[in-house]
Amino acid sequence: MKKNIKFYSGAELVAKAAIDAGCRFFGGYPITPSSEIAEHMSKELPKVGGTFIQMEDEIAAMGSIIGASLAGVKSLTATSGPGFSLKQENLGYAYMAEVPCVICNVMRGGPSTGLPTALAQADIMQAKWGTHGDHPVIALTPAYLEEVYELTIKAFNFSEMYRIPVIILLDELIAHLSTAIELPDKDLLVIKNRKGPTVKPEKYFPYDTAYGDVPPMADFFKGYRYHVTGLSHDKTGFPTTDPDLVQADQERHIRKVNANKGKIIDFEYYKMRDADIVIFAYGSTSRAARVAIDKARKLGIKVGMMRLRVIWPLPEAEILKLCSKVKAIIVPEMNLGQLSNVIEKFAADRTKIVGINHVGGVPIHPSNILDVIKEVK
Amino acid sequence: MAFDYEKYLRMEKIPHLWCPGCGIGVVLKSMLRAIDNLDWHRDDTAFVSGIGCTSRAPGYIDCNTLHTTHGRGLTFATGIKMAKPDKNVVIFSGDGDATAIGGNHFIHACRRNIDMTLIIVNNNIYGMTGGQHSPTTPIGFKASTTIYGNIDPSFDICLLARAAGATYVARSTVNNGRTLEKYIQKGLANKGFSVIEAVSNCHTQFGRKNNMSDPISSRKWIKDREIPLAKARSMKADDLKNMVITGEFISEESDMERWENYNRALEEYTKAYGDLIKKVKKKK
Ligand SMILES: Cc1ncc(C[n+]2csc(CCOP(=O)(O)OP(=O)(O)O)c2C)c(N)n1
Ligand code: SF4
Ligand SMILES: [Mg+2]
Numbered sequence: 001m002k003k004n005i006k007f008y009s010g011a012e013l014v015a016k017a018a019i020d021a022g023c024r025f026f027g028g029y030p031i032t033p034s035s036e037i038a039e040h041m042s043k044e045l046p047k048v049g050g051t052f053i054q055m056e057d058e059i060a061a062m063g064s065i066i067g068a069s070l071a072g073v074k075s076l077t078a079t080s081g082p083g084f085s086l087k088q089e090n091l092g093y094a095y096m097a098e099v100p101c102v103i104c105n106v107m108r109g110g111p112s113t114g115l116p117t118a119l120a121q122a123d124i125m126q127a128k129w130g131t132h133g134d135h136p137v138i139a140l141t142p143a144y145l146e147e148v149y150e151l152t153i154k155a156f157n158f159s160e161m162y163r164i165p166v167i168i169l170l171d172e173l174i175a176h177l178s179t180a181i182e183l184p185d186k187d188l189l190v191i192k193n194r195k196g197p198t199v200k201p202e203k204y205f206p207y208d209t210a211y212g213d214v215p216p217m218a219d220f221f222k223g224y225r226y227h228v229t230g231l232s233h234d235k236t237g238f239p240t241t242d243p244d245l246v247q248a249d250q251e252r253h254i255r256k257v258n259a260n261k262g263k264i265i266d267f268e269y270y271k272m273r274d275a276d277i278v279i280f281a282y283g284s285t286s287r288a289a290r291v292a293i294d295k296a297r298k299l300g301i302k303v304g305m306m307r308l309r310v311i312w313p314l315p316e317a318e319i320l321k322l323c324s325k326v327k328a329i330i331v332p333e334m335n336l337g338q339l340s341n342v343i344e345k346f347a348a349d350r351t352k353i354v355g356i357n358h359v360g361g362v363p364i365h366p367s368n369i370l371d372v373i374k375e376v377k
Numbered sequence: 378m379a380f381d382y383e384k385y386l387r388m389e390k391i392p393h394l395w396c397p398g399c400g401i402g403v404v405l406k407s408m409l410r411a412i413d414n415l416d417w418h419r420d421d422t423a424f425v426s427g428i429g430c431t432s433r434a435p436g437y438i439d440c441n442t443l444h445t446t447h448g449r450g451l452t453f454a455t456g457i458k459m460a461k462p463d464k465n466v467v468i469f470s471g472d473g474d475a476t477a478i479g480g481n482h483f484i485h486a487c488r489r490n491i492d493m494t495l496i497i498v499n500n501n502i503y504g505m506t507g508g509q510h511s512p513t514t515p516i517g518f519k520a521s522t523t524i525y526g527n528i529d530p531s532f533d534i535c536l537l538a539r540a541a542g543a544t545y546v547a548r549s550t551v552n553n554g555r556t557l558e559k560y561i562q563k564g565l566a567n568k569g570f571s572v573i574e575a576v577s578n579c580h581t582q583f584g585r586k587n588n589m590s591d592p593i594s595s596r597k598w599i600k601d602r603e604i605p606l607a608k609a610r611s612m613k614a615d616d617l618k619n620m621v622i623t624g625e626f627i628s629e630e631s632d633m634e635r636w637e638n639y640n641r642a643l644e645e646y647t648k649a650y651g652d653l654i655k656k657v658k659k660k661k
Pocket of ligand 1 (some may be wrong): 428429430431432447470471472473474475498500502503504505506511580
């Protein structure tokens with residue numbers, strides 16, 4: 001019998017999962033359609049002795065969660081497009097200084113104030129390239145409420161395992177959806193925590209690669225007294241302009257995620273066994289695609305879906321394989337082709353990429369997708 | 378006995394990157410004496426800064442140190458202090474860092490009254506980037522972006538801090554290391570948000586453009602404009618233009634007008650939040 005069944009909204013599940021993952025600090029700034037997450041955190045955090053603070057803007061919110069994390073407390077912020085733009089400089093800082101934290105971006109239409117209350121998947125590329133410089137990105141795209149809970153916990157785990165800010169790209173539709181769902185047993189959750197130093201303070205370096213590409217992280221006030229900067233730094237944490245050190249460090253950042261891709265990449269196949277047309281989707285649009293696929297199958301069309309639960313890093317090898325196997329890949333997105341442009345590069349001339357691109361705020365309807373399936377058949 | 382600065386410094390990082398004669402060193406030393414007077418422990422103390430010459434100070438201090446993004450030091454510091462309310466958090470900021478790009482964070486940190494101390498080194502210029510004018514460059518003075526003379530009015534950092542709700546506010550200059558030490562110490566001891574403005578010389582970037590390119594003439598220019606707050610109260614506004622009014626603008630003993638107090642924080646913020654947690658937990 002199912003037991004843990006309750007009504008939850010997507011926003012509520014982000015908050016609940018965060019707290020279950022051990023998050024005890026939230027710094028935020030209200031923005032539609034993400035504000036409910038802040039509201040839930042303001043209500044729930046004090047109950048577990050955690051801290052909620054509404055900062056003066058998103059720049060401050062991002063700074064505050066980095067500070068709290070350095071002090072040893074798992075931290076979350078939530079925002080939407082314009083706020084995500086404001087966070088970019090400090091987000092870059094978190095990449096550079098390798099500070100674990102989680103940013104939930106409930107996407108809305110853009111550019112600028114755009115469509116505050118409507119569905120969009122406008123920040124796929126902002127998540128990838130929003131801040132300057134090269135850095136790896138981990139971004140998750142839940143499509144179901146159960147998945148919001150599961151992937152939020154995963155986001156915290158990834159951030160702690162790889163010392164990296166992790167982004168949840170949530171669709172407005174899913175943040176605001178409410179249904180009864182069954183949550184996993186709390187005792188069965190896998191919760192990861194950052195690895196601390198195993199050496200005495202005299203022997204500790206905050207960016208010591210002797211322990212691998214993810215250096216052990218000492219929390220502030222634990223006797224380690226080290227320096228953190230957003231400037232390029234050596235293993236001691238102090239600035240360096242040595243070209244070789246800078247090059248090696250930037251490459252290590254990329255590598256620490258790339259080398260662990262196998263553990264991070266996460267996608268799901270749907271009716272793919274005999275498919276010669278594939279829908280490549282993520283988030284809420286994948287739900288419309290599923291309906292369209294079921295209908296097309298009834299018409300005898302061999303169509304399936306590859307659905308991304310983690311959008312960055314991309315499962316490149318699998319996409320490449322797909323490109324040489326199928327006659328068309330359909331990419332429905334609530335933007336003007338942010339992901340399909342990338343898939344096109346993989347495809348080269350091997351298969352046809354067809355985008356379905358809505359930016360008017362109205363969800364892509366299964367019939368829109370079915371029409372395209374019939375066309376490319 | 379001479380003060381043992383080495384106890385608090387990362388000596389392997391010396392020589393520092395500041396120009397010889399730069400006033401930032403005076404402020405750093407005053408601060409180190411103040412934390413020694415209070416017997417603060419290095420492991421329990423974090424120094425946070427933004428970007429600029431001033432913001433390089435934490436790197437030289439053997440504590441938990443965090444050099445952040447331009448103007449945003451206070452936001453990181455707020456996260457640290459809220460996460461660990463029993464630890465000491467001090468922020469170093471330049472005049473540009475604190476009142477231009479970080480101006481919003483500055484007033485809101487004052488308003489919240491979190492138990493942290495902000496030390497602003499006001500050298501009237503953007504030192505690190507080569508001497509562009511800042512929100513405290515006096516009218517008529519030259520900077521690399523005001524070669525015809527500055528027409529931008531200045532902020533008064535202490536009045537700004539006071540109006541925004543900081544609960545200890547004081548100003549002195551690098552000509553008075555002992556007074557700076559006293560004010561910083563009072564700021565650190567204040568259970569609330571404290572702002573100490575240290576007026577300083579940047580002879581390299583500000584002085585050079587305004588006929589005082591050596592540290593001595595730059596500091597003399599500051600010295601000649603120092604007026605104690607008590608004396609300033611009886612002077613005419615016109616005579617106070619471009620002057621450096623020194624003293625405590627808010628302290629426990631200060632004689633604030635009642636009406637100035639009407640919106641002031643009732644409590645230190647982390648204490649108020651701790652009380653909120655207790656209340657919520659009891660209800661649960
Ligand atoms: C976002 C951003 N904008 C601009 C800069 C360039 N910048 C670095 S320091 C600085 C001004 C520093 O002036 P101030 O805060 O007065 O510090 P000082 O060097 O005088 O101590 C500027 C504009 C930057 N680092 N980041
Ligand atoms: S440029 Fe100015 S503020 Fe910077 S170190 Fe030199 S004198 Fe000091
Ligand atoms: Mg300055």
